[in-house]
Amino acid sequence: MGRRPGIEIALNELWPTVGRRYCCKHLSANWKKKYLGPLMYALFWRAANATFLFKLKKAMEAIEDANPTIRECLADIGDQSRWTKYAFDPNVCCDENKTNFVESFNATLGVDRCKPVLTLLEGIRRVTMVRMATRKEKSENWIDIDFCPNIVKRVKSLISDSRTCKAFNSGDGFYEIKDGKSTLSHAVRAILHSSQDPIRFCSDWYSCKMYKQAYASTIRSIPDLEHWPEMQFPPIKPPMVKRAIGRPAKNRKREADKEQKGKRSKTVKCSRCKEFGHNVKTCKGGLTAKQKKGKKTISMPSSSKAS
The missing domain is CATH 1.20.5 (Single alpha-helices involved in coiled-coils or other helix-helix interfaces)
Incomplete structure (x- = not known):
């Protein structure tokens, strides 16, 4: 959710106990305007993506060393459960902090x-x-007792990433993991070391049974507007809008720090004849004689021995 004052007031009045999260992408945009430089931007995302307390503390210490006043700015955002992954509710099977x-x-x-x-x-x-x-x-x-194919594919990818990890058994189900790309690969390596299947540790929300229940209901098709039954209420008319000068804009207005959507590059290479200027759909077997003649060729001078 965004940090609009109206939305904040409405949620506090109607759902005061409901959990909520802020979009860290928008928070980082405001952060970047207030604290210039790539260092502060990187430190914010390090704290926002911290998955356990040690990483969060290290990120907060680095932020405080860079600028001691930033802790007050982070305190104004609200509880840590709204913006950093470490404090997210584990019962909500989603760790996304962006919209x-x-x-x-x-x-x-x-x-x-x-x-x-x-x-x-x-x-x-x-x-x-x-x-x-x-x-x-x-x-x-799909079989109800199985998990969704996309989840199985992601688990296989984590198993492949965990090959670089080394697990050391410390007893009572605890392991010490060395190396690896992420905490998920650490967990998968510990599960494999204990001779168990990582897919068994996935939540039931990712099962085929839950997927079928989510899409069990359907939305029925409705006839065209001309075939709708007549109502006694007055028709809804569009508001009066004064047309502005120029053609109406269709593309979304992006922020200043975001890359603007541009046109497709003019340098197109055909995958069939390997020539530039067209694609495979419009390919006619390569360049024409006129196009080949117009291409500039650079001839390298032959080296001559000194007499």
Whole structure:
């Protein structure tokens, strides 16, 4: 969620005990404006992505050494359970501290984003209807006692990453892990060392049974607007909007520090004839004689022996 004052007041009044998280991507953007330089930006993300107390303490000490006043800024954000992974509720099977899914949702809407609200809602309904029906059909042949294929694929990737780890058994189910890329690979190496299957330690929320339950219901199709029954209520009309000068903008307005979406590069290489200027769909067997003649060739002078 964003740190808008109105949203903060509404949540405190309606759901005072509900857990909430802040988008660290937006927090880091505000942080970057206040504390210039790449060092402070990197230290913030080190603290936000800390998965256990030792890493968080080290990150906070580095932040305080760089600027002692930053601790007050972090205290103003709120409880640590809202922005750092270490303090997240373990019962919530998600450790994301960014709102990238909102960006994905905006990209899914496509051209409906710039249409009136009723047309926008109709586009959202249609996209959701197709997605739920497609995923329901996809999971029909899955076995309930198994886990989703994507989860199995990720576990296999963690098993491959854990090959560089070394496990030392200390008894009573505790292990000391050396090397490795992440704490997840450490956990997988300890599980493998104890001759157990890592897939058994996955949450039931990632099982095929839960996936089927999530997409069990479907959204029924509705007829066109012309076939809707007549209502006694007055029709909803769009608000009066004064058209501005120029063509209406469709692309999302990005922040100053974000990369602006540009056009496709003009340097296109064909995968068939390996020539530049076209792709495989428009390939005609390479460059024409006129195009080859227009290409500049550089001839290297031959070396001559001194007389």
